[in-house]
């Protein structure tokens with residue numbers, strides 16, 4: 001009998017557990033059985049008092065960050081000192097000055113950038129620094145276009161204007177008649193029926209249709225309860241992203257932190273800060289029911305749910321000012337023809353038939369214009385067509401029908417020819433290349449899979465325990481009528497270089513290799529910028545000593561960090577020459593990855609131009 005009672009009580013307890021505790025990842029119902037709800041998610045609430053005060057970014061500094069303008073001088077460009085270390089020559093070409101700064105060479109080793117206002121710094125990278133560290137106490141600093149050009153968005157319960165002093169529930173931060181419930185230095189908003197969000201700022205009709213491109217509602221938290229950054233947040237700009245210039249559909253963006261979908265993603269999302277890293281996630285947002293309910297244009301309650309003064313303040317229409325531009329401005333140069341395969345067939349290739357478009361691969365080194373930012377978790381991925389000459393070299397045991405697996409990168413230089421590293425060639429394997437793909441685990445409509453007919457490793461290829469020499473190979477692809485890869489938006493050839501490029505020049509590497517957070521390699525193609533390092537510098541005892549010869553060169557960052565790694569081998573290091581990407585290096589080897597004074601070593605392609613030409617033009621079937 002007692003046991004029955006116990007079970008009955010248990011049963012009741014289960015029934016009465018608040019719905020909140022059981023909420024699914026993406027919910028469609030914002031209220032509990034009371035009809036009222038706390039404006040946050042139980043159990044995993046972020047932005048509690050403790051989180052805010054222990055957050056280094058919101059540290060309150062003596063003087064509140066009001067000191068002089070030069071405070072941040074040294075963080076302008078972390079690669080600056082490497083640049084100096086490498087003692088580049090021909091310093092103004094390519095133009096090292098950003099934001100249209102004019103470069104002037106000063107003697108042999110120095111250059112000066114004449115920066116247009118308001119940009120400053122050695123390379124004109126630094127815009128006005130209105131949001132200095134500590135300026136907003138425990139609050140987010142956002143940029144505005146009117147003086148004083150910044151505004152502090154305090155983290156509740158810290159109060160404006162400088163977000164140093166706190167006051168819990170006074171004034172009431174909850175909107176729409178929400179009741180503020182004090183809990184020590186924390187608070188909860190108890191929202192009226194239908195309202196949700198941490199400040200009850202999300203109304204009952206707040207939902208998105210289709211992919212949420214038209215969404216103009218008030219949700220400002222991610223799926224995991226992270227508070228969204230304002231689109232004009234200084235922190236976003238500081239990370240090289242300017243949302244107002246990065247996305248096609250920026251109408252919905254503004255000086256607020258509401259979720260939006262400005263870039264054709266699947267649903268509204270927002271940026272948030274994770275420690276010192278900028279990242280993003282989809283929002284905790286409701287999809288409109290499809291039964292004819294069209295969301296009424298949701299009038300944002302005000303510009304900022306985290307700012308309790310906002311309902312009295314005039315909504316600001318100020319656009320953010322841009323402090324830094326993520327791209328380097330280049331001097332205007334006329335495009336010279338690069339070393340492309342001539343439209344006339346080479347002896348090794350049969351003339352294209354009527355089925356092959358005559359324009360195939362007529363130019364080289366032209367990628368799709370890169371949108372300034374493409375988001376993936378924990379980093380930025382390569383957008384489609386940004387490295388269209390990159391291929392994945394895949395192998396499987398000879399004559400087996402196992403799955404092909406990625407082993408190395410490669411570079412398309414002609415419809416039927418791929419350059420890769422010599423050490424990527426395994427004689428007992430069948431090989432194929434996949435061009436035009438970004439993801440290794442998803443079959444994409446843009447990709448072309450082509451069998452390798454023949455692998456030609458350089459005759460002087462040599463491996464020692466400390467280095468790999470003449471690490472280059474050519475793959476002849478299988479095709480019909482001289483056409484193997486077909487030129488598309490996503491598949492293009494890189495140009496061959498015709499000159500040595502200056503040390504210190506910024507070039508690009510890419511691949512599916514090992515990254516900091518993926519030991520087995522990345523499923524998504526990634527790219528990074530590296531600097532060419534002088535041979536002398538790289539042959540110093542603390543770097544690679546005497547093992548280097550002229551079939552290789554170093555590139556990367558001597559302080560460590562950005563580097564290629566296992567799985568990237570054979571892939572491209574391309575540099576810009578006359579506005580075309582030339583294949584200057586192939587990922588070859590390195591002492592582990594990303595270590596200080598151990599940059600990546602790349603095959604020096606300029607050393608093998610005659611070899612490449614002789615092989616690709618030889619009259620072989």
Ligand code: ARG
Nearest residue numbers: 564566567568569589590600
């Ligand atoms: N050998 C490696 C591969 O086969 C490439 C290593 C590059 N290492 C470096 N630190 N850059 O994929």
